Amino acid sequence: MDPARGITFRPLTPARWGDLVSLFGPRGACAGCWCMWWRLPRGTYNRNKGSRNRAALRRLTVKGPPPGILAYDGSRAVGWCALAPRSSYPGLGRSRILAPVDDLPVWSVTCFFIARDWRRKGLSAALLEAAAAWAKRRGARILEGYPTAPGGDAPDVFVWTGLAASYEAAGFREVTRRSPTRPIMRRSLVG
Numbered sequence: 634m635d636p637a638r639g640i641t642f643r644p645l646t647p648a649r650w651g652d653l654v655s656l657f658g659p660r661g662a663c664a665g666c667w668c669m670w671w672r673l674p675r676g677t678y679n680r681n682k683g684s685r686n687r688a689a690l691r692r693l694t695v696k697g698p699p700p701g702i703l704a705y706d707g708s709r710a711v712g713w714c715a716l717a718p719r720s721s722y723p724g725l726g727r728s729r730i731l732a733p734v735d736d737l738p739v740w741s742v743t744c745f746f747i748a749r750d751w752r753r754k755g756l757s758a759a760l761l762e763a764a765a766a767w768a769k770r771r772g773a774r775i776l777e778g779y780p781t782a783p784g785g786d787a788p789d790v791f792v793w794t795g796l797a798a799s800y801e802a803a804g805f806r807e808v809t810r811r812s813p814t815r816p817i818m819r820r821s822l823v824g
Contacts, residue, residue, distance in 0.1 A: 644699035761803035
């Protein structure tokens, strides 16, 4: 990514809600997800696809703290990264592949959505850098992610947890892998 492009990063607040809606589009990013996949039980998530998931993310945004950060090219939101303490994502606890590595308190990056014209330009790595700085300011000591590793050929929109190469570029390292294509990667925020 060319840093001269003037990308800025801001937390999702109620005042920026419209920017997220514009970025996600009428389908709510990927098939009505609205970044609720890891936050809800599967049955509830499936029943809520679309407008109910949108309303749930809106409530989280209004209640605070911000559920993630937006990347802006000027005044246009071009990228999204969801992050919060891992405890905010009960779906991670139900996953055998993404079960906790240890008892350390971590923050989790669970989702990216990048505008089509900004994909494959390094914006995910830049969002991870911004996410690390934002989480550190809020007291996080470890930031963890669950990217897709090489081995699959999924369309860009379905690699919503990010790619391992983006995490590596942002200073994350693999700490375990319980599936050939799903490493758990971490970045220390201490120091």
